[in-house]
Amino acid sequence: MNEKIRMAHGSGGDQTSALIRGLFMKYFRNEWNAAMNDAAVLPLSGQIAFTTDSFVVDPIIFPGGDIGRLAVCGTVNDLLTSGSLPRYLSASFILEEGLPMDVLESICVSMQATAKEAGIEIVTGDTKVVSGRGGLFINTAGIGEIDGEPFDFGQVQVGDAILLNGTLGDHHACILSQRMEIENDICSDVAPLVSMMKALKAGNVRIRGMRDITRGGLATVLSEISEQTHGALQIREKTLPVKDSVASFCKVLGLEPLYMGNEGKAVFIVDGADAEKAKKIMQSCTYGENAEIIGECVPGKHPVLITSVGGKRRLVPLQGEGLPRIC
Amino acid sequence: MNLEKMIDTLRDYSRPVKIMEVCGSHTAAIMQNGIHSLLSPNIRLVSGPGCPVCVTSPQYIDALVDCAFRPKHEVISFGDMFKVPGTKSSLSEAKASGGAARFVYSPFDVLTMAKEQPDTQFVVAAVGFETTAPVYAALLEKILAKNIQNVKMLSALKTMPGVLSSLCEGEDIDGFIAPGHVAAIIGLEPFSALAAKHRKPFAVAGFDGVPILSAIFEITRQISVGQARAVNLYKSVVREHAQATAAEKVERYFEPCDAVWRGIGKLSASGLQLRAEYAHLAIPWTEAEDVFIPSGCRCGEVITGKINPPECPLYGSLCDPLHPIGACMVSAEGCCANWYAFSGGGEVSCR
Numbered sequence: 094m095n096e097k098i099r100m101a102h103g104s105g106g107d108q109t110s111a112l113i114r115g116l117f118m119k120y121f122r123n124e125w126n127a128a129m130n131d132a133a134v135l136p137l138s139g140q141i142a143f144t145t146d147s148f149v150v151d152p153i154i155f156p157g158g159d160i161g162r163l164a165v166c167g168t169v170n171d172l173l174t175s176g177s178l179p180r181y182l183s184a185s186f187i188l189e190e191g192l193p194m195d196v197l198e199s200i201c202v203s204m205q206a207t208a209k210e211a212g213i214e215i216v217t218g219d220t221k222v223v224s225g226r227g228g229l230f231i232n233t234a235g236i237g238e239i240d241g242e243p244f245d246f247g248q249v250q251v252g253d254a255i256l257l258n259g260t261l262g263d264h265h266a267c268i269l270s271q272r273m274e275i276e277n278d279i280c281s282d283v284a285p286l287v288s289m290m291k292a293l294k295a296g297n298v299r300i301r302g303m304r305d306i307t308r309g310g311l312a313t314v315l316s317e318i319s320e321q322t323h324g325a326l327q328i329r330e331k332t333l334p335v336k337d338s339v340a341s342f343c344k345v346l347g348l349e350p351l352y353m354g355n356e357g358k359a360v361f362i363v364d365g366a367d368a369e370k371a372k373k374i375m376q377s378c379t380y381g382e383n384a385e386i387i388g389e390c391v392p393g394k395h396p397v398l399i400t401s402v403g404g405k406r407r408l409v410p411l412q413g414e415g416l417p418r419i420c
Numbered sequence: 421m422n423l424e425k426m427i428d429t430l431r432d433y434s435r436p437v438k439i440m441e442v443c444g445s446h447t448a449a450i451m452q453n454g455i456h457s458l459l460s461p462n463i464r465l466v467s468g469p470g471c472p473v474c475v476t477s478p479q480y481i482d483a484l485v486d487c488a489f490r491p492k493h494e495v496i497s498f499g500d501m502f503k504v505p506g507t508k509s510s511l512s513e514a515k516a517s518g519g520a521a522r523f524v525y526s527p528f529d530v531l532t533m534a535k536e537q538p539d540t541q542f543v544v545a546a547v548g549f550e551t552t553a554p555v556y557a558a559l560l561e562k563i564l565a566k567n568i569q570n571v572k573m574l575s576a577l578k579t580m581p582g583v584l585s586s587l588c589e590g591e592d593i594d595g596f597i598a599p600g601h602v603a604a605i606i607g608l609e610p611f612s613a614l615a616a617k618h619r620k621p622f623a624v625a626g627f628d629g630v631p632i633l634s635a636i637f638e639i640t641r642q643i644s645v646g647q648a649r650a651v652n653l654y655k656s657v658v659r660e661h662a663q664a665t666a667a668e669k670v671e672r673y674f675e676p677c678d679a680v681w682r683g684i685g686k687l688s689a690s691g692l693q694l695r696a697e698y699a700h701l702a703i704p705w706t707e708a709e710d711v712f713i714p715s716g717c718r719c720g721e722v723i724t725g726k727i728n729p730p731e732c733p734l735y736g737s738l739c740d741p742l743h744p745i746g747a748c749m750v751s752a753e754g755c756c757a758n759w760y761a762f763s764g765g766g767e768v769s770c771r
Contacts, residue, residue, distance in 0.1 A: 347448075347752075398454070400452070400454045402423065402453050402454075402458070402629035403423075404453050404457045404629065406453070406454035406457070406762065409761075
């Protein structure tokens with residue numbers, strides 16, 4: 094059973110059909126795609142959020158996850174940032190000739206499980222085959238239903254609290270370790286944050302906005318949010334959770350966790366009066382046990398880090414290139 | 421003394437002083453820890469010549485580029501040398517135009533390459549200070565032991581005491597945060613000699629916030645009471661004397677030579693060249709003293725502590741990390757690159 098993807102699997106003919114029926118439909122079948130029409134017909138009401146993302150991570154399987162889980166989580170978490178509840182997902186596969194069929198199957202299994210965990214349905218998709226080195230790329234697009242009002246960082250004001258749901262830099266350090274063949278126990282944090290968001294909403298936490306912390310890291314995300322907020326986002330280095338293994342890894346390579354990408358971490362800005370409640374709720378959720386209040390919105394303009402020795406450092410977006418193909 | 425008390429003293433320091441952090445890693449650590457915001461406006465921190473890329477002369481780059489275009493030659497270098505401008509082109513531009521150059525994470529990679537491509541003459545770009553010189557000495561040892569015929573070295577290695585002495589001769593720097601990694605190899609002694617000769621305090625320090633504040637505190641304390649000696653605040657790594665094995669290895673293969681420092685000029689006995697008996701492993705090259713500096717670039721004044729990067733007219737406008745004009749913007753260790761990275765091209769202080 095060493096079957097591999099061949100160009101014929103992307104021809105649109107028999108073999109494409111066999112691949113879809115034999116593999117994709119085996120794992121992704123649901124009431125929206127069962128008829129295998131070219132377009133899914135979906136019931137929706139009110140405002141929707143719509144987003145897309147492409148995934149090119151290398152390696153495609155890494156400690157803590159794989160490109161399939163990443164492709165679901167990336168889009169799901171992007172939908173959450175709008176204040177919507179993720180509902181439907183498309184999945185487009187660009188497969189490279191020579192990709193082992195069992196690898197593709199393991200990625201489909203992972204996507205199915207992650208979609209189920211996130212409460213999102215994979216309703217449509219596409220397959221292409223290109224020549225290459227036996228890898229794959231995935232594009233996902235997602236639709237979420239807005240529940241109440243969409244989030245708006247323009248509502249952030251002085252006194253609001255900044256929370257982070259866990260340790261920084263895990264995904265980035267994991268991929269970099271794999272790429273550099275450095276042996277350690279660092280795992281990617283790739284995870285969907287749907288249940289955490291639902292719990293915060295159910296707890297009546299007044300969320301002003303939320304952003305997942307991917308490429309560019311927390312510093313870049315805070316710089317971008319700051320364009321919209323009234324007031325400066327100030328965080329304290331001492332409160333930033335970073336795993337010891339990731340901290341040592343960063344130190345050796347001269348990297349800063351503040352600028353490293355994650356795939357299951359988000360910064361939440363909430364009404365200051367709800368900060369403690371939000372922290373408790375987050376800590377009680379899966380993927381939130383290390384949640385912390387990391388700072389607050391203060392008068393001013395630019396995001397600032399209070400360093401561990403008490404110095405003030407202005408946070409600026411990542412300069413130049415980070416590591417390519419981490420997501 | 422506890423940290424709070426030390427910071428209080430530094431915040432209220434009333435005498436104008438200029439302190440140089442010699443090493444690029446210290447510049448980055450100062451920015452990372454927001455040290456500027458904790459100091460009295462009377463304490464001015466300036467950067468020094470402790471980034472190897474920043475002090476490499478354009479003629480050296482020209483020599484590498486020349487090798488890259490020689491038939492059956494390939495240049496091997498660390499990645500940060502690739503973007504440094506020569507008088508005509510950088511190594512990176514040379515590569516794009518058909519020159520042969522490869523970047524490596526370890527110079528020892530050349531040993532495998534030499535075996536796999538016996539018909540190629542590999543040229544190792546040896547750039548760095550006392551910290552890096554032992555690595556190249558160890559590489560030469562391997563090349564000789566294995567009798568490898570197709571690897572040669574083009575050395576622009578430099579040493580710190582000479583350039584620090586020249587900076588001390590200028591009046592305006594009051595004290596130095598000495599380079600911790602270099603001190604780990606050469607020991608405290610050379611800094612004690614500099615301190616005694618030039619009547620300036622030196623503090624050898626590690627690279628976290630507290631050690632850096634301690635170094636600044638120690639330097640200002642000495643200035644206040646009229647002392648001038650070298651102190652070791654990095655005792656876990658730095659000893660009184662030189663690291664014997666490393667020093668012996670470097671001495672076996674290299675000897676001091678005059679070297680041209682970009683932005684500073686020629687300093688006697690401040691470089692390392694291969695000893696005459698190993699001349700067959702060296703690519704000879706000549707350095708002109710009139711170092712070519714791009715119009716408007718004030719890198720020379722940045723690395724001698726005369727100005728901070730925002731005072732250069734090119735900084736942040738024509739010169740940024742994606743389009744570096746001066747060498748200080750090329751290397752991640754460079755002063756201008758550090759200022760840019762931590763300020764987005766503006767001022768770093770948020771006092």
